[in-house]
Amino acid sequence: MAELLLRNVRKTYEGRRAPVHAVKGINLECRDGEFIALLGLSGCGKSTTLRMIAGLETVTSGEILIGGRQVNDLHPSERNVGLAFETYALYPPLTVAENITFHLRAKGVPAAEVGRRLQQVAEIMDITGILNLKPAGLSGGEKARVSLARALIREPGVLLMDEPLSHLDARLRFKMRTELKHLHVEAKTTSILVTHDQLDAMALADRIAIMNNGVIEQFGTPAEVYERPVSLFVASFIGEPPMNLFSAEVVREQGIGLRIPGLQYVWRLSADRQEKLAPYVGRTIKAGIRPEHIQFSFTDSSGIPASVFVFEPLGEEGHLTAKAGGQDLVVLTPPVLATQPGQPVYLTFASGGLHLFDPDTTMAIR
Amino acid sequence: MARVTLAGVSKKYGKTQALDNISLDVKDREFLVILGPSGAGKTTLLNLVAGVIEPTAGEVFFDGEPVGHLEANQRNVAMAFESYALYPNRTVYENIAFPLQAPGRKLSAQEIDQKVKKVAEILGITHVLEHKPGEISNGQKQRTSLGRAMVRNPRVLLLDEPLSHLDAKLRHHMRTELKALQSVLNTTTLYVTHDYLEALALADRVAVINHGKLEQLGTRDEVFGRPANTFVAAALGQPEINLVAATVKAEGTELKVASEDGLISLPVPAQLKAAVRALPTASVTLGVRPIHAELATDDGRPQVHGHVYAFERFGTKGILTVTAGQNRLVALLDKDQALPVNAPVTLGLDAGELMLFHPETGRNLAYA
Numbered sequence: 001m002a003e004l005l006l007r008n009v010r011k012t013y014e015g016r017r018a019p020v021h022a023v024k025g026i027n028l029e030c031r032d033g034e035f036i037a038l039l040g041l042s043g044c045g046k047s048t049t050l051r052m053i054a055g056l057e058t059v060t061s062g063e064i065l066i067g068g069r070q071v072n073d074l075h076p077s078e079r080n081v082g083l084a085f086e087t088y089a090l091y092p093p094l095t096v097a098e099n100i101t102f103h104l105r106a107k108g109v110p111a112a113e114v115g116r117r118l119q120q121v122a123e124i125m126d127i128t129g130i131l132n133l134k135p136a137g138l139s140g141g142e143k144a145r146v147s148l149a150r151a152l153i154r155e156p157g158v159l160l161m162d163e164p165l166s167h168l169d170a171r172l173r174f175k176m177r178t179e180l181k182h183l184h185v186e187a188k189t190t191s192i193l194v195t196h197d198q199l200d201a202m203a204l205a206d207r208i209a210i211m212n213n214g215v216i217e218q219f220g221t222p223a224e225v226y227e228r229p230v231s232l233f234v235a236s237f238i239g240e241p242p243m244n245l246f247s248a249e250v251v252r253e254q255g256i257g258l259r260i261p262g263l264q265y266v267w268r269l270s271a272d273r274q275e276k277l278a279p280y281v282g283r284t285i286k287a288g289i290r291p292e293h294i295q296f297s298f299t300d301s302s303g304i305p306a307s308v309f310v311f312e313p314l315g316e317e318g319h320l321t322a323k324a325g326g327q328d329l330v331v332l333t334p335p336v337l338a339t340q341p342g343q344p345v346y347l348t349f350a351s352g353g354l355h356l357f358d359p360d361t362t363m364a365i366r
Numbered sequence: 367m368a369r370v371t372l373a374g375v376s377k378k379y380g381k382t383q384a385l386d387n388i389s390l391d392v393k394d395r396e397f398l399v400i401l402g403p404s405g406a407g408k409t410t411l412l413n414l415v416a417g418v419i420e421p422t423a424g425e426v427f428f429d430g431e432p433v434g435h436l437e438a439n440q441r442n443v444a445m446a447f448e449s450y451a452l453y454p455n456r457t458v459y460e461n462i463a464f465p466l467q468a469p470g471r472k473l474s475a476q477e478i479d480q481k482v483k484k485v486a487e488i489l490g491i492t493h494v495l496e497h498k499p500g501e502i503s504n505g506q507k508q509r510t511s512l513g514r515a516m517v518r519n520p521r522v523l524l525l526d527e528p529l530s531h532l533d534a535k536l537r538h539h540m541r542t543e544l545k546a547l548q549s550v551l552n553t554t555t556l557y558v559t560h561d562y563l564e565a566l567a568l569a570d571r572v573a574v575i576n577h578g579k580l581e582q583l584g585t586r587d588e589v590f591g592r593p594a595n596t597f598v599a600a601a602l603g604q605p606e607i608n609l610v611a612a613t614v615k616a617e618g619t620e621l622k623v624a625s626e627d628g629l630i631s632l633p634v635p636a637q638l639k640a641a642v643r644a645l646p647t648a649s650v651t652l653g654v655r656p657i658h659a660e661l662a663t664d665d666g667r668p669q670v671h672g673h674v675y676a677f678e679r680f681g682t683k684g685i686l687t688v689t690a691g692q693n694r695l696v697a698l699l700d701k702d703q704a705l706p707v708n709a710p711v712t713l714g715l716d717a718g719e720l721m722l723f724h725p726e727t728g729r730n731l732a733y734a
Contacts, residue, residue, distance in 0.1 A: 203678035
């Protein structure tokens with residue numbers, strides 16, 4: 001096991017017209033045994049970052065240290081990393097067992113040792129029954145597990161995974177995510193997972209680095225990025241269903257409050273919040289609130305007046321979309337609700353649930 | 367508008383039975399969702415209704431009249447596609463008007479104008495009629511696509527996985543838009559998807575298809591709350607329903623179902639006792655949805671003692687996987703708390719929501 005450090009790492013490609021800054025000076029520290037997710041949309045630089053850690057891409061500037069040792073100039077095979085990629089890259093003519101043990105056998109590890117480690121990793125990944133099959137005969141889930149087994153058998157200092165679950169259907173994804181979660185706690189391998197799926201990151205990671213346009217916007221635990229997003233981007237990215245984002249006018253009427261444009265209702269804020277919003281009086285800012293932090297009532301008219309747009313009963317929960325002053329707000333409800341489109345509904349925001357963002361910088365107003 | 371009936375419809379391609387003896391009746395103006403995994407036969411079913419392919423056996427009826435002899439363009443069905451398939455160089459108006467200008471249609475420019483404007487108004491896209499597809503939002507594109515399908519007043523509207531390739535956020539949003547449009551569309555609709563959330567959100571009724579067979583046709587409450595068999599039970603809900611092999615035991619006057627090691631043990635609900643007694647052997651499959659499993663409290667619910675296998679948190683929800691002997695149970699928790707792997711944990715199960723299935727056929731005993 002090893003800790004991983006990235007210091008001001010940059011990757012620039014020579015573009016046709018101008019250089020492409022894929023990774024713009026990122027700093028990351030991943031503790032021994034920690035599971036970190038690099039999360040972002042395609043093109044944000046997460047895979048490039050992973051490939052630099054692996055040694056599959058050169059580093060334009062900055063340092064990468066694994067276990068205290070600078071590895072920038074080391075070949076991937078010398079870095080003690082295990083790679084499990086999206087496309088699995090299993091050798092078709094070899095059996096599962098041969099694929100998994102390939103590297104160890106190539107290095108000349110004694111057969112008895114190879115056999116022992118194979119058995120151990122096969123049990124952890126639950127693939128003891130398919131060791132003699134060839135890749136063509138495997139399902140998507142089995143290939144994903146074999147790919148991980150092959151990375152793990154090397155007992156790497158750092159396990160690197162690039163979207164290992166992306167080709168799996170929803171049901172299999174759920175199952176494999178649980179397996180990965182269990183596996184990490186048992187094996188305690190320092191792990192970096194690249195994904196665009198925030199559910200993967202939230203479920204699996206000890207800390208998440210949310211990347212956008214080559215930089216890390218926020219690096220924190222799932223609880224931190226969920227409860228205290230530092231920017232509009234992070235706030236809208238994390239959470240399912242997504243955070244409601246709406247425009248609000250900052251008004252001064254017996255203290256500073258927020259008004260949804262088009263509505264008379266002014267929402268009162270705490271003294272602390274009023275102080276922070278003083279510079280914004282007269283301006284429109286972006287506000288956010290998660291669906292689970294909105295309470296609704298069809299009878300108690302003291303809340304924000306809205307009307308039901310649509311109700312979706314979804315089995316385990318319900319989603320009520322209401323229109324308030326022309327903006328949509330999604331509310332999390334029980335799975336069964338008697339309601340109709342157009343019905344008046346009154347919304348209250350749980351006080352701790354409101355997030356405010358600067359309209360120019362998009363950073364959270366704290 | 368039309369009632370659509372499939373009577374014993376089958377479709378075979380060489381040795382592959384794509385559809386096997388499907389009989390269903392779609393009511394006039396009903397929004398029927400056809401739900402199934404990929405390869406189940408959903409698109410084949412849609413194409414049969416459209417008239418793009420012919421059944422190997424059975425018949426399709428619209429309002430009680432057979433339509434087998436009618437070509438696709440004679441059936442007055444409209445299809446709206448996932449990619450919207452809008453002509454990029456034509457305005458929204460022209461896209462919608464297009465089907466009315468097909469050769470053989472004898473409508474005056476004025477009549478066409480009236481129909482296009484009417485449909486645009488119903489769908490709320492009057493203000494973008496002069497824009498091109500590249501200039502409008504996804505929601506507006508979807509409405510344009512639907513507008514083009516609706517302008518001919520089709521008897522049946524067919525939608526084939528319209529949301530499947532959208533990212534999660536857009537999918538949620540477009541699903542909400544579609545739901546809002548339902549009352550406005552007011553047309554017999556067949557909607558194909560593999561996503562059970564769309565089925566629950568949109569359907570008047572759901573037809574669950576697997577390997578070409580109709581597993582269940584019912585309302586969303588029926589397919590979710592009273593699934594016909596283990597396939598349907600597992601097809602709807604996330605995380606998937608827990609299914610455990612169990613045996614029936616009589617304890618005095620009580621009937622119980624328990625896993626082999628006895629770690630999972632629940633009383634048989636009163637209404638299922640007769641069906642349980644009628645089983646050929648003492649084996650049965652027990653089903654509990656993750657939402658009906660919670661961290662145990664002293665409320666007298668049946669308890670399961672086990673160990674934490676994994677606990678995945680998603681903001682305010684958590685998926686707890688527990689090993690209890692040879693079995694694993696998944697619980698959906700609305701609490702966030704520390705549950706370390708291998709720690710002992712006790713779940714409380716909602717015995718009233720217990721489902722029992724035949725151990726071989728998988729049929730729900732509630733239907734016996």
